[in-house]
Amino acid sequence: MLRFLSGAALLCLALSNLNAQTPESTPVKVTGKVADAVNGKPVEYASVVLLQQTDSSMVTGMYTTPAGTFAFNSVVPGIYVLRITFMGYDKLEKAIRVTAGKNAFAGTLHLQAAGKVLNAVEIKAEKPAFSMQIDRQVFDAGSMINAEGGTGTDILKNIPSVDVDIDDNVTLRGKSVTIYVDGKPSPFGDAKTALQMIPAESIDRVEVINNPSAKFEAQGGGGIINIVLKKDKAIGYNVMFNAGVATRGQVNGSANASLRMRRFNFFGNYNGRYESIGGSGYSSRQNLVPDSSHTTFFSQDSRNNNRNGNNGGRFGFDYFLDDHNTFTIAEGINHNFGKNEDNIFLNYLNENHETIRDGNRNNTSRNDGYNNNTSLNYKHTFRKPNQELTAYVSYSGNRSASNSDYHTQYRKAGVDTLANPNWQQNTGKNGNRFWNIQSDYTMPFGKKGKLEAGVKSTLRHISNDYTAMLYNWDLQTFRKSNQLSNQYDYEEDIHAGYLNFANAFGNLGYQVGIRAEQSYLKGYSFTRDTTVDNKFFNLFPSMFLKYNMPKNQNQSLVFNYSTRIDRPNFDQLLPYFNNSDPQNIRIGNPELKPALSHKFEMSYSVYYPKSNNYFSTSTYYAQTNDNIDRISTLDTVTGVTTTKPMNLATQQNIGGNVSYSLNLFKWWKVNANLNLEYNKLTSVTVSNENFSYGLNANTQFRLPSRYSIELSGHYRSPRIQPQGTFRAMNGIDLGVRKEVLKNKALVIALNISDLLNTQQYSSHYETPVFIQDYERKRATRFIRINVRYRFGKMDPNLFKKKKVQPEEEEKQEEKEEEKPKEKGRL
Numbered sequence: 001m002l003r004f005l006s007g008a009a010l011l012c013l014a015l016s017n018l019n020a021q022t023p024e025s026t027p028v029k030v031t032g033k034v035a036d037a038v039n040g041k042p043v044e045y046a047s048v049v050l051l052q053q054t055d056s057s058m059v060t061g062m063y064t065t066p067a068g069t070f071a072f073n074s075v076v077p078g079i080y081v082l083r084i085t086f087m088g089y090d091k092l093e094k095a096i097r098v099t100a101g102k103n104a105f106a107g108t109l110h111l112q113a114a115g116k117v118l119n120a121v122e123i124k125a126e127k128p129a130f131s132m133q134i135d136r137q138v139f140d141a142g143s144m145i146n147a148e149g150g151t152g153t154d155i156l157k158n159i160p161s162v163d164v165d166i167d168d169n170v171t172l173r174g175k176s177v178t179i180y181v182d183g184k185p186s187p188f189g190d191a192k193t194a195l196q197m198i199p200a201e202s203i204d205r206v207e208v209i210n211n212p213s214a215k216f217e218a219q220g221g222g223g224i225i226n227i228v229l230k231k232d233k234a235i236g237y238n239v240m241f242n243a244g245v246a247t248r249g250q251v252n253g254s255a256n257a258s259l260r261m262r263r264f265n266f267f268g269n270y271n272g273r274y275e276s277i278g279g280s281g282y283s284s285r286q287n288l289v290p291d292s293s294h295t296t297f298f299s300q301d302s303r304n305n306n307r308n309g310n311n312g313g314r315f316g317f318d319y320f321l322d323d324h325n326t327f328t329i330a331e332g333i334n335h336n337f338g339k340n341e342d343n344i345f346l347n348y349l350n351e352n353h354e355t356i357r358d359g360n361r362n363n364t365s366r367n368d369g370y371n372n373n374t375s376l377n378y379k380h381t382f383r384k385p386n387q388e389l390t391a392y393v394s395y396s397g398n399r400s401a402s403n404s405d406y407h408t409q410y411r412k413a414g415v416d417t418l419a420n421p422n423w424q425q426n427t428g429k430n431g432n433r434f435w436n437i438q439s440d441y442t443m444p445f446g447k448k449g450k451l452e453a454g455v456k457s458t459l460r461h462i463s464n465d466y467t468a469m470l471y472n473w474d475l476q477t478f479r480k481s482n483q484l485s486n487q488y489d490y491e492e493d494i495h496a497g498y499l500n501f502a503n504a505f506g507n508l509g510y511q512v513g514i515r516a517e518q519s520y521l522k523g524y525s526f527t528r529d530t531t532v533d534n535k536f537f538n539l540f541p542s543m544f545l546k547y548n549m550p551k552n553q554n555q556s557l558v559f560n561y562s563t564r565i566d567r568p569n570f571d572q573l574l575p576y577f578n579n580s581d582p583q584n585i586r587i588g589n590p591e592l593k594p595a596l597s598h599k600f601e602m603s604y605s606v607y608y609p610k611s612n613n614y615f616s617t618s619t620y621y622a623q624t625n626d627n628i629d630r631i632s633t634l635d636t637v638t639g640v641t642t643t644k645p646m647n648l649a650t651q652q653n654i655g656g657n658v659s660y661s662l663n664l665f666k667w668w669k670v671n672a673n674l675n676l677e678y679n680k681l682t683s684v685t686v687s688n689e690n691f692s693y694g695l696n697a698n699t700q701f702r703l704p705s706r707y708s709i710e711l712s713g714h715y716r717s718p719r720i721q722p723q724g725t726f727r728a729m730n731g732i733d734l735g736v737r738k739e740v741l742k743n744k745a746l747v748i749a750l751n752i753s754d755l756l757n758t759q760q761y762s763s764h765y766e767t768p769v770f771i772q773d774y775e776r777k778r779a780t781r782f783i784r785i786n787v788r789y790r791f792g793k794m795d796p797n798l799f800k801k802k803k804v805q806p807e808e809e810e811k812q813e814e815k816e817e818e819k820p821k822e823k824g825r826l
Contacts, residue, residue: 028098030072032106034064034084042068043111046086047323049383050075058383061323075104084109085323135213135511135544135560136226137659141203143700145710145735148749149244149252149786151273152195152227155203158712160659160673160696162208162225163729166279166761166776168192172210172222173653173677174719175597175624176566180226184375184392185217185436185458193371195227197310197334199254199271201242201788204230210620211542211562211599214498214513215440215452218540221566221597221624231267236260238792246784249276268315276307278779283584285772291639293356297349298583298639302342310336312371328377337368346410346583348639359410363580369400369430384444391439398432408582422582423471425478428464435459448509452500462490462570482527484577490523490532490570511544519567523590525575532573532590538565554607561600566628568592572645584632585642593647597624603657614661620653627651627681629722634770641770648722649683667702679720690725692717706739724765731759731780747788754780 030050034043048070049061059080064070077100084092089111098104139159141147147154157164163171169192170177179191186194207226209216216224237260243253254271281302290296312334319327344361375394382388408422438456445451468484471477500513516539523532542562549555571588578586603618626647634641655677663669673696680689698712715730732755740746762775 028075028077028100029103030075030080030096030098030106031103032070032082033108034068034070034086035108035110037110037112040110042066043086043089044068046084046089046111049083049085049323051081051083052078063323082106082109084111086111135211136207136209139206139208141200141205144200145700145708145737145749146712146733146751146753147200148735148737148747148751148788149242149246149784150200150751152198152200152203153192155200155206155227156195156225158696158698159206159208159225161210161657161675161694163716166778168196170195170225172208172220172225173622173655173675174679175222175622176220177222178217178220178224180224182229183226184394193336196273197271197312198227198229199242199252201240201254202229202256202269204228211560211601212564213511213544213562214500214515214540214542215454217456217458217494217496218515218517218538218563218565219567221564221595221622223564230256231258236793238790240788240790242786242788244784244786246275246782248779248782250274250782250784252786263320265318265320266315267317268313270311270313272309272311274307274309276305278303278305279777280304281774281776283772283774285641285770287634287636287639287770289634289636289769290351291635292637293348293639294350295348295356295639296351297353299347299349300344300581300583301347302344304340304342306338306340308336308338310334314373316375324381324383326379328375328379330373330375330377332371332373334371335369336371338366340365342580344581355413357410357412359408361406361408361582363404363406365402365404367400367402369398371396371398373397386444386450387442389439389441392436394434394436396432396434396436398430398434400428400430402426402428402430404580406580420473424481424484424579425469425471426467426484428466430465431461431463433461446503448502448504450500450502452498452502452513454498456496458492458494460492462492464488464490464570464574466576484579485527486574486576487526488523488574488576489526490573491520492522492570493520494518507548507550509546509548511542513542515540515542517565519594521567521573523570523573528575530575530590534593536565536567536594538563538594538596540565552606554609555605557602557604559600559602561598564597564599566595566597566624568594568628568645572628583640585640587642587644589645592628592645593626595624595626595628595647597622612663615659617656617658619656621655622651622653624651631686631722632765632767632772634767636769641772649681649686652680652682654678669700671698672696681720681722686722688720688722688724690718690720692719706744708737708739710735710737721763723767724763727762727764729759729761732756745790747790749784749786749788751784751786753782753784757781 034046034048035041036043042064044064044066046064047061048064050059050072052059059075060072062070062072075098077098079095079097082094082096092109092111094106094109096104096106141155144155144158147158153164153168156162156170161173163174170179179186179194181194181198205228207228209224209226212224237258239257241255245251250273252271252273254269256269258265258267282300284297284299287296287298312332314330314332316328316330321327342363344363346359346361348356348358350356373394373396375392378391380389404426406422406424410421436458438454440452440454443451465487466485468481469478470481472479494517496515496517498513498515500511502509502511504510517537519536521532521534524530540563543560545559547557572592573590574588575590576588599620599622601618601620603616605614605616607614627649628645629648630643630645631648632641632643655675657673657675659673661669661671675694677693678691681687694714694716696714698710701709703709711732711734713730713732715728717728718725733751733753734755735749735751737747737749740748757780759780760775760777762773765772765774
């Protein structure tokens with residue numbers, strides 16, 4: 001008996017080895033089912049890929065049936081990995097052993113939704129308000145209650161180290177910044193226009209990249225701010241309406257919708273906004289060298305009202321050709337308009353503060369513009385995980401028209417109003433064509449290695465035709481002013497290529513890269529017969545090091561270095577002559593050169609998983625050569641100052657930053673950021689330095705009945721400029737949010753901006769020939785009410801082709817349960 005059993009065992013072993021060597025003669029079948037982890041429903045059209053366990057190479061793949069099932073025939077015995085992916089769900093991987101002559105059943109594989117579905121409305125898990133990656137800081141926009149009903153500009157006002165001035169210009173650590181939307185340059189015009197067009201509710205997060213790697217374009221000495229929009233790509237539909245009003249005369253509304261049907265994901269949005277904002281300004285100047293009219297002191301007091309609006313939308317679709325190829329086509333249109341009125345009182349005094357003459361200046365202007373943007377994006381993923389190729393083409397067109405009227409009436413002391421006031425009428429036409437073409441390739445290698453390469457070209461053409469007409473009282477007609485008029489064409493072509501290499505040794509990760517950019521800046525003024533023809537070739541190296549502490553992987557130390565460039569833009573190079581303020585003229589400078597920056601930064605961060613607290617600190621150094629800034633000069637004969645952009649000096653910044661996110665209780669959390677900086681400007685003609693600091697703090701309370709309260713404040717100490725300082729700025733905002741309805745689909749928010757009415761722009765200039773103080777104030781304190789309603793349904797089976805009857809589904813499950821099962825990860 002023992003001999004018989006031994007012989008049978010040897011025979012079975014021999015047959016098993018024979019089957020392993022000739023799998024074709026005994027086909028093995030691998031089957032399974034994919035279902036939703038929450039409701040247990042089958043997931044149709046999920047991608048199921050069978051991979052070799054040894055090298056992750058792909059063996060075969062398919063999509064699940066309407067019943068969520070899959071089956072692979074003629075599989076060679078061995079150990080494999082099943083990888084299941086589907087839009088809206090987390091990726092699932094499971095090891096499975098395939099034995100010769102025995103069909104394998106992988107069981108029912110449950111996919112976890114990337115966002116939990118509650119009563120047909122997507123409720124995402126709470127994200128940290130702030131986190132830090134190897135090359136960027138990430139801020140959750142959804143947690144910013146104070147920005148409800150606002151725009152992208154209002155979101156950025158809540159980001160540490162980001163300054164938004166009274167005219168909504170954005171800087172990062174006092175330097176110019178490039179704005180991206182979803183990793184691409186803003187599709188509509190300049191950054192300011194793009195931010196004002198994006199409703200705050202459509203922004204998912206903001207990524208601040210102080211030292212971008214070679215993968216990103218090098219423009220922007222301060223770095224890059226990437227606005228990441230919300231996306232819904234799970235099968236189903238999602239709709240959101242938003243509307244708000246504010247006491248400053250603002251109304252806004254938007255609608256966003258997405259619809260995913262198997263291979264297609266349609267998306268679209270429309271938004272409109274109108275506001276009427278009043279403001280004021282005051283400047284006082286002391287001429288240390290009196291002009292020809294013996295003016296020693298001069299002051300201006302202005303009142304203005306700006307009425308602006310825009311409306312437009314963007315629509316498109318993603319086409320998922322298969323599991324590896326995706327096409328995205330999008331089209332956007334926008335219309336913006338505005339009417340501004342400015343009344344300026346001018347007062348000229350002698351050394352005894354006695355009025356010599358005064359005057360009134362009334363400026364009115366209107367503008368009307370249209371933008372359109374068309375983009376095509378292609379993404380190809382390979383069988384190897386994280387290997388991909390992308391290509392992107394975008395075209396933007398802009399045209400606008402403007403007209404303005406300047407009317408100035410002067411009066412001498414003791415004399416009635418002078419006859420024949422200065423009267424000027426202006427018209428302008430502008431056009432902008434912008435192409436953005438780029439392609440990027442990523443290839444992983446080894447266990448942690450990655451190679452990135454790409455090319456990019458941006459082609460921009462700008463035309464400007466400005467005509468100024470001065471009224472001739474003798475001829476009783478308007479005559480064109482050649483000094484003030486200007487017709488100008490400008491082309492900017494930038495071609496770039498980059499290479500990035502990343503890998504890791506133990507706990508040390510590194511990334512090194514190089515970017516090459518060739519720039520062509522060409523312009524011609526038909527009015528002045530002036531030519532701009534500049535060519536720049538630059539190399540921009542970058543390096544990143546990240547060290548994870550061996551005893552605590554939640555701690556990391558990061559060092560990075562990058563080079564950046566500030567190229568003079570169209571507005572700076574244009575040889576214009578802006579006399580909207582008759583005592584403070586602004587002109588362009590066709591002789592500007594680019595400014596190059598070298599930036600170093602080292603940071604330490606630690607995450608506390610039990611409390612969900614986060615702490616980071618960093619120190620940085622930046623040096624900018626040929627820094628571009630504006631400088632003002634006084635004509636000691638006419639008493640008029642002229643402001644002009646110039647390559648002034650070398651600027652050095654040494655600073656430190658501390659950020660802390662603290663969860664005191666489940667219902668109370670605090671975020672704080674402190675930035676300390678020493679700034680120095682040095683050149684033959686300019687020398688200035690100071691120590692400055694900025695503080696941002698935010699606290700949120702979650703109260704019963706689904707109320708949330710946010711209180712945020714900021715303070716920035718005086719900061720140097722070439723001829724003086726920008727004075728301190730501060731403000732406090734308050735927001736209250738109420739979630740209504742059982743599924744939290746309705747959100748009502750009440751915001752009070754600039755609670756103490758302290759926000760204003762002010763500066764102090766001091767030169768050998770004049771001293772000037774300048775203040776501007778806008779209506780920054782207002783109350784805004786915003787209502788947001790969202791509904792939708794994310795269901796993988798919502799649009800399936802064939803309904804499976806309950807009886808058939810039960811039979812299918814019974815048949816599957818009879819098959820052999822393999823459980824667990826091998």
